[in-house]
Amino acid sequence: MNIPPAHTDLLLIGGGHSHCLALRMLAMQPIPGVRITLVSSDPTSAYSGMLPGLIAGHYAPAETQVDLYRLCLATGARFVHASVTSLAADQHTVQLSDGSTLGYDWLSLDVGATPDLSPIGDSHPQVLAVKPVATFWQRWQQWRNHADKHHLAVVGGGAGGTEMVLAMAEYCRQQQRPVTFSLLTGGTLLPGYGAAVQARMRRHLQRYNIQLQEHTRVTRADNAETLLANDQPLPADGIVWCTGVRGIPVVANSSLACEAQGFVKVDAQLRSLSHPRVFATGDCAAFPSPLPKAGVYAVRQAGVLAHNLRAAITEAPLKPYRPQRHFLSLLSTGDKQAVASRTGLPALSGKFVWRWKDRIDRRFMDKFGIDLPTMSATPSAPSSQAMPLHCAGCGAKVGSQALSDALADLQPHLNAGIHAGVDTADDAAVIDWPAGQRLVQSLDHFPAFVDEPYRFGRIAALHSLSDLYAMNARPHSALANITVNWHHPKLQGRDLQRLMAGAVRELNRAGCTLVGGHTTEGPQMAAGFTVNGSAPAGVLWHKRGAQPDDVIILTKPLGSGVQLAAMMHGNALRSPWLAATLDSLLLSNGPACDAMGSLPVHACTDITGFGLLGHLHEICQQSDVSMTLDTDKIPLLPGTLTLIQEGIASTLSDTNRQILMHCQARERVSEALKTALCDPQTSGGLVFCLPAAMSEHAQQQLAQNGVKSAVIGKVLVKNRHGDADIFLQ
Template identity: 70%
Template structure:
């Protein structure tokens, strides 16, 4: 049995310091501490390789840390959300998804935001801030794809702006496109760098034909950008100068400096709360430091030690920034300029770029091929856990979690979750059918809020597949063995997520049961109401019907990739989770205005398995057009790497009821048999209603696809499904 946790350490931000801290703490875990990383994006950019990414030397994957994979490998939980408020008094975070996340210890590594104050509050639309880096690349890609102009200026003559303008020039050189580039600096070029570095970088700017404007101030005058009083007429202006603290710190009670950065002492602790640490660009040190990634990397070791020492009541170590550091500036092509300062000569050329490339690639391998092995649960011989009613979660933890819930209340509920009765009491209309379903499964992600949402949606899907209106639900929850305080936090987040979806569906939570166990799990018994003449069934499909599918398939493969560790791709998983969080309610509402001969939701038996159920119930056959079946990103790639769900082999038995050409890839057949969680709906409708149905689904925000048609069943042919 795994050792229970009794404290929560939350790392906010996927910056360089936190990525390294996760590795360090995974190699030597802190007993009794559960670590959670919170970040709005599943990938974190490595700033040192951003110029190479823009220039075309690297791919997006090479330059970004996959935070899902990193957390999986280091045993940390990952919450994909932004923090919108820090409540120091109650030690909890408000997240962008509306949920709360409690903590015992907090570390901040969230970078900085561009200081756009010189431009005023009315920001001209042609100005694009390079930071945050994570969102800049998408905007840059859109710019070059849309061919939005050929006049571009980079404002900021420091290292970041100079590297950026040279990288852009190199990209356009490689693609033989025309562009006029300017680099605008409020002072001299590369202030603070040795004269030799400035001369070498100036020479490369001249080689690319980049116009350099030094001692030039850019201002916003009545919505018009001016440079030293002259109009700055550019199609796009990249802002690479000056940063300040992110808006999060403006409203929290942490002590900050005049630019909004969190003040810390020599041990990286907040001056106003010793349980809060900060590192990287978001921290303001007693002796001001440049906002450079080399400091964030060096701070990681001190941060990891001090987090451990603080939690365990041991002495902390001071962070001592390096006086000098190696500076390697990208110079457009596979070329770089090196300097260590202090009067040492600068070096430049392709050899320096190869040196920089080797250093950067070595750093990134720490989070890719050199990730530590996935942690395994260690047995705790002293941990004894009761069974039977002794396994129930403590009443205080349960009560605190339920006290925050505000369930939607439907008519006819005489006793529900707000009452202390032993069971729910519901009045049911005599002229309606009770449609009831139950689903329950272990958590496939360790993020309770998202898991609660998906578990509720998965359960409600059975009602939508029968055209029933959700009415009420009972919860069945298993929480991992942890300290009651942590169990309360998990229960609060899980039920907040579930309640969000139940309330969206106007489904009243009327009660449930909660126990402890080795793994978090959740399920719901859902009750729906339907008029007898409007119910949908699996029987009723007719020859000539078209088959409409409302969600891509492949979630089983994507979730199985988490078990394979290094085969997981965070951006694929993030896309999958977004699909799983799409309710089938809009699809049901759109199709309720059409003639639906048969319907089912795609879950554990996979697409082919559930289509076969319709064939059997309706006594028909089907023809499926493979190119029309939508797949989740990366599904076929993962299957080719040997990733499949544990239920996949059993599901493939359905292929005995199918007829297909030997030329069809086996990976495709595996995807069609892949078990789905919170999958889409399949409708069989008259072909004459196809266009209207697809249009109504689109109006309701549902991406749907016609994947085949219903055929007359040939009693002489053993096949029920023909795959083309």
């Protein structure tokens, strides 16, 4: 993917309402020379306005979630799927849960809040907190399936708690589950709402036989698990906590100025009071005049945030955020009814209010669906920061300072016998090779298919190492060949550091020493590694050697080519499917190689660019055998067949499908499945051919090493009477 040159990094942490909307706005009018990166611990962002409807069963999860991968792809932003573990605002860096460091020039926080469980000792096994909203649906699904839940109590009598208890009651009514509910609040029901709204919502609570307990304080008994309601035992099988929040620890423990509850102190322009290059919005911000933690404010803050980020970076005047004094509040009542409230207007209720609310919510979500904007052409950087013309040849090398900064903190694993590597300034690596060992060498290099350098570096290293594992060789050393984008040297250094940190992480895990490499700059990030492995000649695996009656074992699901093609198609992408794919690409084949190293493997290969059928055909040709595959047993990545049926395919798909001339398929094998079997794989699994008597033991060995595997077929005597080498059953 070609990335426009940039000189400034804008980092958005959190996929809240403000950031999602601000990304759309910034995409339609990009900031010259600015690269935007969104960091989120989840690939989707839940829209809180539709959460009660989701819990009640009125919406499917996908209807209520913003797909952050798709949003970033459409708006030209980078997406980093990780959580932030520490924030060093003075150094302009954040530490991520994957162990990497991410630098920035400007930062915006929209990370929400965490539940304040201090009244019950900060945690309790019976308590399910609604915050963070992004993960509540998954946690609720797990929690609700316990058959022992007969009495649920919701703590919090505000809008969120009232809507939630009604939604849960509606779900249990639909499922005919005999669950009783109570709603507990420290004050009165729906404080801040008019008497007419309160009265209507009370009637809906009564309709579901929900017991309302006002002026009730929930605490924890001293030195006990028992929860108390006004100092009396709370008779509930489970408690849903929907009241009280505080700032997330990562922010509260940073050097940013925060108030007592850990929320970032900001001025009227949404700017940190202590760090002028940091902005905060939504629930994580503490405004000059305190605001309720409500999504309606976060949505209105998005426009001001987008304007002020652009203004701050380009040194233009900022504008203040002025909270709306009056807004429409639409409260869902469990079933498809709702109550409307707005200052100065009479309360309205009924099914038509639900339809009104539903239209508003769906219109909001449409902003992140088919109506996503196409990113405008990035304007040129101001003349004072214009990017230079780029040389070719040796002039295309990354600058020495950016290179040295990027490599300074790397700590590559060191194998014996390496006399010159990245820790020296020599022109080439010097290696002593062990006597009696064969040198097994391979080279892989490809352009980045994700614009996140750390993840791409890990995948590129694993993909290269896979060729060694496919031959039962132990990784020894590696040379890197890296291309970074035409950016300012500062940004190049950040990208190179992250890419190499990811690569070295996987090389170190494999016991493989990075001994050197070459770096260039260009229009597209790319990476490759020349890897060296060692093994005695007698233990090497080859593609030749498969024997009739061998079983065929595959260690990873297929479909990465289709999934990555969907990412390039924009709106075909589904974040949960893509996240599962990227997780699969990060699974090393090393544990599979270790598990099978002592077994009589007759043939082995890794599944890469030619797809499963292409690589199996190579084994057939080299071993002079045929094969039969049980297509029902072949694992696929989630959504692969759906995407193929929607017309998504890798650019290599048509070429790879030519292998079907050497295959014979029963009618039940669909064209979509045939395409999946031909799909080119990045960092794919290993396929083994070994005696059938060893099949169960091999799968046990693989499972002990944490490797999922499937027996997908068997080897046959060579078919001498036709063109088919592979039979699809």
